[in-house]
Amino acid sequence: MGDTNGHVVAGGNGRGNRLDQLYRLTDVLIDKETDSLIICNWGNRRVVRWSRHSGTNQGEILIGNIDCWGLTMDDQRYLYISDTKKNEVRRYQIGDKNGTIVAGGNGQGAGLNQLNWPTYIFVDQQKTVYVSDHNNHRVMKWNKGAKEGIVVAEGQGEGSSLTQLSYPRGLFVDTLDTVYVADSANDRVMRWPKGAK
Incomplete structure (x- = not known):
């Protein structure tokens, strides 16, 4: 611990609809079984899963439209x-x-x-x-x-x-x-x- 700055764990590549971007997020949860974030990406009309492992640079669409x-x-x-x-x-x-x-x-x-x-x-x-x-x-x-x-x-x-x-x-x-x-x-x-x- 001891960090005084936050860390980007999903997105951070500007607003957009690529798999490495997010737009107008409304909710997030942690799926402990897969050690991933599940994100309501309202602006892109999809639910995405984003691994919490370092080195992950894009999400996976779980549910679209x-x-x-x-x-x-x-x-x-x-x-x-x-x-x-x-x-x-x-x-x-x-x-x-x-x-x-x-x-x-x-x-x-x-x-x-x-x-x-x-x-x-x-x-x-x-x-x-x-x-x-x-x-x-x-x-x-x-x-x-x-x-x-x-x-x-x-x-x-x-x-x-x-x-x-x-x-x-x-x-x-x-x-x-x-x-x-x-x-x-x-x-x-x-x-x-x-x-x-």
Whole structure:
């Protein structure tokens, strides 16, 4: 340790769509099994994997033609990726290009089976998917296999009261099912206990 400067570990070759470039990144995770970064490269409409081994100078496309924003990985190494254009979250096995819809996928809207610009996601041990439903100003919970979600945070329309969110982004759910959400346009982090709305 002792370094005072950061180190470029992916990209760093200017904005662009070559495999050694990245453009408008929105999320990243570490795949410990392959010792690599998995990156939402929203500007290039793809999810890429970039090895953390020194000497790596380009990424590998895992999934193309996707307006990805958020991603997470469960304990069985399935990737969950939100798509802001298709208004859905899909689950992918590494190497799978199509995936399976686990939230949304019924067009843009505010119905319980719809999302509107899904951003960040969280998946718990039961494979329950939590989604920051950005333009609906709410957080949705989709139980495994469900055809519609449950509003677990907000749902009262955009605003700044304690019952409202404004363009939610990052989220985390603890073991008591308490939802913590980055309420981006209100410049605050909100906590929603299980059962609260």
